[in-house]
Amino acid sequence: MSTKSNLVFGENYFPKNISGPQGRAIWLQENDRMKGKYLGACLDGIRWGGETTVMYEMGTRQMIGFIQEWMNQNKGSLLWHEKQPPKNFSLPYTDLKECPSDSSHERTVKDMGGRIRCAHQSIIELKPSFVDAYRTFDERAQAERISFIEETPIAPGGGPDEDEEDKQYDKDYKKYEKQLAKFENEDPVFIATDLCYAVLSDKGDILSLEEILNRLNLNRATYTVYCTKKGLTHDFHSYDIVRCKLGEWDNDMECLGHTVYTNNTVHDFDGWYLAWHVQRWHEQLPDGKAPVLGKRKSISTEGDLLDFIRAKEMLSKPKREIASTAVEA
Ligand SMILES: [Zn+2]
Secondary structure (H helix, E strand, C coil), rough: CCCHHHHHHCCCCCCCCCHHHHHHHHHCCCCCCCCCCCCHHHHCCCCCEECEEEEEECHHHHHHHHHHHHHHHCCCCCCCCCCCCCCCCCCCCEEECCCCCCCCCCEEEECCCCCCEECCCCEEECHHEEEEEEEEECCCCCCEEEEEEECCCCCCCCCCCCCCHHHHHHHHHHHHHHHHHHHHCCCCEEEEEEEEEEECCCCCCCCCHHHHHCCCHHCCCCEEEEEEEEECCCCCCCCHHHHHHHHHHHHHHHHHHEEEEEEEEEEECCCHHHHHHHHHHHCCEEEEEEEECCCCEEECHHHHHHHHHHHHHHHHHHHHHHHHHHHHH
């Protein structure tokens, strides 16, 4: 029964009181209003258009929700676009000629998922009493890693109270001098291997919808806010930040930052072209099994952390022994 013109929106599809892309996006998601419509038409109906770019008033997570709602309304008959994608159409894979971290890195390795990665390894030597470990997400490696940093003792801030004898400051300063002497005399016997592991190519990899949308977004998909003693650098709230505020974050410690998702998306192509990306994402695996959200892979094994803890425990033992243990591990 449906003709081609029924699959897109006529001029009068949206009621007059629904204005703006955001209002239309909400309206479409209600009462099966996207049923029997092309995804391209739906996406193109909820964007702002500029000369060279288009913008959606939704971040990646909200866009995923919109697409999932469209899929839900069109179960069993997913009409992506009037036409099939052009022959040279490709998902936004990473495909680099050299390591993005350092062009002098030469060796590469193919991982279990078929991605080509940088295999450059460097050995870092750190002073064990001053080493700390932290877990971060490495964008270039597209994985979590454990990093080790050496913290140089820092002099107490502010200076002594000038009017009277500042006993607390003197005490803090003496403590600092002691730490500094220890730092200068300690040998860097904590040894860790640092594997670059940056992704050079993930062609042929199964990309999640989240990853695809993030890569296509010309706006930054996320940015980082830092807690400071005065408050946050941005007035944003996320669970992480709330956790920070509840005191799980130590005030004396430097905040490592919290990821905040942006709430708009910018492309240099229209909603119809975006629909082709969603189509190709969906077709990566049969039966709608293509992943929606990206899994965070970890490149550092828990063994790294255990080595770190073991090395810390060894500190009470003679230095030579720490060295040999660390190298062996
Ligand atoms: Zn590298």
